[in-house]
Structures are given as structure tokens and as C-alpha cells.
Amino acid sequence: MGKFRIAALALLISGLPVAQTIPQALAQAIPQGVDAPSFTPLPPPSLSFYGSPGLIDMPSAEMLPDAQYTTSLSHFGGQTRFNLTFQAFPWLSATFRYNGINDLNLFGFSTYYDRGFDVRFRLLQERRLRPGLTLGLQDFAGTGVYAAEYLVATKRFRLPALGASRGAGWLKVSAGLGWGRLGTYGSIGSTGGKRGKFVGGSTGGNLAVDQWFRGPFAPFGGVEWQVNDRLGLKLEYSSDAYRLETRRSRVFKRKSPLNFGVEWQARPRTRVGLYYLYGSELGATVQFQLNPRLPPTKLHIDAPTPIVPRPPRAQRPELWDDAWAASASSRANATQALRPLLAAALKKDGLRLESLEVSGGAVELRFSNQRYASMAGAVGRAARALAATMPSSVE
Numbered sequence: 218m219g220k221f222r223i224a225a226l227a228l229l230i231s232g233l234p235v236a237q238t239i240p241q242a243l244a245q246a247i248p249q250g251v252d253a254p255s256f257t258p259l260p261p262p263s264l265s266f267y268g269s270p271g272l273i274d275m276p277s278a279e280m281l282p283d284a285q286y287t288t289s290l291s292h293f294g295g296q297t298r299f300n301l302t303f304q305a306f307p308w309l310s311a312t313f314r315y316n317g318i319n320d321l322n323l324f325g326f327s328t329y330y331d332r333g334f335d336v337r338f339r340l341l342q343e344r345r346l347r348p349g350l351t352l353g354l355q356d357f358a359g360t361g362v363y364a365a366e367y368l369v370a371t372k373r374f375r376l377p378a379l380g381a382s383r384g385a386g387w388l389k390v391s392a393g394l395g396w397g398r399l400g401t402y403g404s405i406g407s408t409g410g411k412r413g414k415f416v417g418g419s420t421g422g423n424l425a426v427d428q429w430f431r432g433p434f435a436p437f438g439g440v441e442w443q444v445n446d447r448l449g450l451k452l453e454y455s456s457d458a459y460r461l462e463t464r465r466s467r468v469f470k471r472k473s474p475l476n477f478g479v480e481w482q483a484r485p486r487t488r489v490g491l492y493y494l495y496g497s498e499l500g501a502t503v504q505f506q507l508n509p510r511l512p513p514t515k516l517h518i519d520a521p522t523p524i525v526p527r528p529p530r531a532q533r534p535e536l537w538d539d540a541w542a543a544s545a546s547s548r549a550n551a552t553q554a555l556r557p558l559l560a561a562a563l564k565k566d567g568l569r570l571e572s573l574e575v576s577g578g579a580v581e582l583r584f585s586n587q588r589y590a591s592m593a594g595a596v597g598r599a600a601r602a603l604a605a606t607m608p609s610s611v612e
Contacts, residue, residue: 266293269353301314312335313333314356336353336354337354361425362461364428391439407434451490452475455475469497471497487504489501522601559582559606580603
């Protein structure tokens, strides 16, 4: 491939031109091949209404990426939950929750506000033939309005992605046993012991260790189909009877144990969802996820435009003829014809053409770098675009 003798090349960054020549930049550039690896991280697990990885109102065994921080807000049936979750270790996560329950009518307040803490431990990591297994303590240090314990297993199955969006599809199957609040519907047995009832007005903070995993337990489960990297569908069977909300205060009517949901990955770190819960209620959630270990932008960068080799001068001498640039008018016409071709090639690599001047043996290009932190990398991609669009006589 011939080298370009560029009179001047300017990278326009924030309006400040930085002059560099193609040969100088190529000497500093990091080689990139057409098989450059993808650094796109896997999408994190979706969250339940309790702010931890899960289906809709039930948990799953998945864990967030290490050091992940999530904020979520969910609402259904007169209940609003604000959740903060932190993945402290790859095997341990913790959640703080502040929630309000409308029309609960406790102590003269129509809306009951409460706070709670959850903790989850991964017992087994998912393998090719083995599901992941997680143990969870829900509202274990609060007032106990949402107190529950559970063991849940989750297995993922890779499926072809559907739709225009890229990325693989996934089918996630979760099943578990719940105690406390999660053992109040469809109980199949008991581990003995007696659980105290929720008493409003408590300030919480006490660990009721003697009640953990005691009393009736019930199965729960569901499936999540991640259709592609944007769309997700959920179906679950809930073991929460919502006795406090449906029998004592009529916060909402629980007509069915089945819940349905549709979720949309609006942005890499933002997910929204709409749901139909318990045969009577509509719900919604918005989830935000951040990780200090990951940059705020997508790491995947497509490979640069392949190099287009020039034919040897002896074999195709007509391609090296610079008679087309003999006059100023012919050079202007050539520049006008080449400009849209080069602009399209640069745009593909995240660069914007600012100005172009072409002569018989040289080209002067100015462009804006809109994508890359490495100036040398941007110049290298511009050189490849020039090689693919300029006449052979322009070296």
C-alpha cells in the first residue's frame, strides 16, 4: 500500500486543531485487526420489585457483577419501593429499602412508611450442567413487614436472538422455596417453630434469628425470556399471599398467584418495565445500574476499515495517471466527487469530514474525532478511509 504524503492533517477537538501527519500518527498507532475482540460486557441480571436480581415479585439466584450498584423504584397495588443494592463481593449482595404502603391505616396514618435490609449469599455458582443456588434473608433487620427467607436456583439457556437488536437471547428458569412472607401461599410443609406476626410501629433493628427458615414454606418460580439485548418477558408464580395488605387493610385484591411482565433495556444502564400482577394490579419499575469498575461508555469498538491494496504501477499504469489533476478546475471537480465517498467512509468509523483538498499526488484532510480517546487511532482509521477512496496516484 502506498503511503500518503499529507501536507497537513488537523484533528478538530473541541474547536482546537491539533496538527499531525499520517506517517507520524501511524508510527504511534496501536495495530487493530479485523478480528479485534469484543469487550462488550454481558448485560447484568434484571431486578425484582425488591431491587435484587429476580423475576417480578420473586427472587432469582443470579448475582450482579462484582461492585455493581443499583437503584430501582417500583410500584404496584398501592405499594412503592425504593431500593439500593450493592454487590459487595461476587458471592454477597446487600439491599436497603424504603417503602410506602397506601391505605394500610396503621397508627392513624393512611400511608405506612417502612425501611428494611436484605442480604443474599451465593451458595453455588451456575455451571454448564448445574444451576446457581442462592440463599436470601429479606427484611431481616427491619420491622419485618416484608420479612422472608428463601433458597432459589436459576439456570440460563442460550437461545437465538429475535428482532433487529443484536445480542444473544436467553431463557432463565428459576425455582425456589420461601419462608415467612414467601411461605404464605401454597404451603407444602413446615420446618417447625412459630413465626411472630408483624407489629406496626416497631423501629426495627433486631435480628429475629430464631424465626429464620422456621414455619411453613412454599414453592415459587418462573421464567424470564430475554428476547434480545433490549426486550425481556417475564412470567412467575408467587408464593406471597399478601395477607397484611389484602385481609387487614384491603390495599389491593389478590386474585391470582401469576404475574406477567414486559421489560425494555432503554440504555446500557437503564431498564424499565410494565407488569400485570396478582390478577388485579398494574405495576411499573425503573432500574439504574452503575459499576465503578466499568467505564461509562460501551467498550466494544468495531474493527477498522480493511486496508485496500493498490495495484502495482507496472500492471495498471492508467490508475497512477494524474492527468485528472492537471488544472485547478479538474482538481476541484475531483474533490467534489471524492468528498461524499470519503465522508461516508469516515462516518462509519465515527469521524466527521471537515475539509478536503486533493491534488495529483497528495491530499489534505481535516476531520473531527467524535469517538476515540486515542488520536493516533483516529488518524490510523482516517488513513484507511483515504486508502479506500483516493485515486492510486494520491500517495
